[in-house]
Amino acid sequence: MSKALLKTEGKKVTTHKQIMHTAKKLFEEEGISGVKIERIAHETGISRSTFFTHFNSLDQLLRELADEEIKDLFAAARNSNRGVFERVLLCQLVDDTVPYPYLCMELFVKNLLSREPCNFQELDDALQKTISESAAYNAAKKVFSPKELSALLIGSYFGLVFQKFMRGEAFGDGEDVKLTINKFITLITNRVEDKL
Template sequence: MPEIRGKRARSRMIIMHAAKELFEEKGLNHVTFNDIATRADMCRTTIFNHFSTINELMLAVMEQEVNDVLSYCGDSRQEGEDLIRSMFEMLIDDTCNYPVLTAKLVANSIISEQERPSLAKLEKVIADNLPDMPDREKEQKVIQLTGIYYGLVNHYFINNYEFDRRKMKRKFNEMANSIL
């Protein structure tokens, strides 16, 4: 995670971290700014100074998660298949830390036209790290790889499995072998 400079930036990160924990514990629709202020040990006004609505806060959390993954990819010395696998392993780690929140943020991002560009950035990283091939073939591989991730998350929820990062990473890599 990048170094956080300045009091305002630190406060924003504390608020977003508190919100992530609460969204996971209570669900997205059951968290208030009062809850977040209490968890972050801040006054409610401070929360409003950063975010005007819970939806704006959720969008910021999603954008931060994507930016963290993109920063990791940019800082990593990996490329190609190794980078793609590492990116999905990081996504799986985040998912295992906050499974309910991650699933809902991803679903909201797919549905919301305003939020789609965040996930499109991740798809671009995948496409840019696939070997040179026709665009149509690249698109199919991007769909298949992201589908494995989304499918795993759905499968774990549907079957009430514990989100075990080691097992999920192994399963992802087994399924991705035929694509990469």
């Protein structure tokens, strides 16, 4: 590949990332429904047509943001030496929620209610697989299926985050949410882990 072509490709990747970063910031500040393509393009310093070179629609941008979140979650969990997979995965989800709590919740809800396949299903699938294969959940599996246990783990995240929104509490650094999730996992597995 020529240097000019490499430079062009590098610029495309940089612009793509800048659009996504700007969109995340605007979505967090104003909500998904409050942000138009023109505003994202303007704030990124690009034309509307350049936006459409990268994304066919706002929905495609949102889907890519959600896909990136899932990819980053699994990469962090795989590359971590911080402990048990499900703890790392859920605590990483909290860490990723901290800078953009409103956007994260909107993306989750929008994806869950979409008629298209939900890219967050991968999270549920991974937790179910981990629970199925882990002896730590044997006692809990006498009462609950791996699917139900996965729902309870994911529900602990949603419940704690939604409770903060309901009560108007600041999300802060998320350490209290991670601590509660860890205590819940310890309760259902009888397995104590170091604090993440």
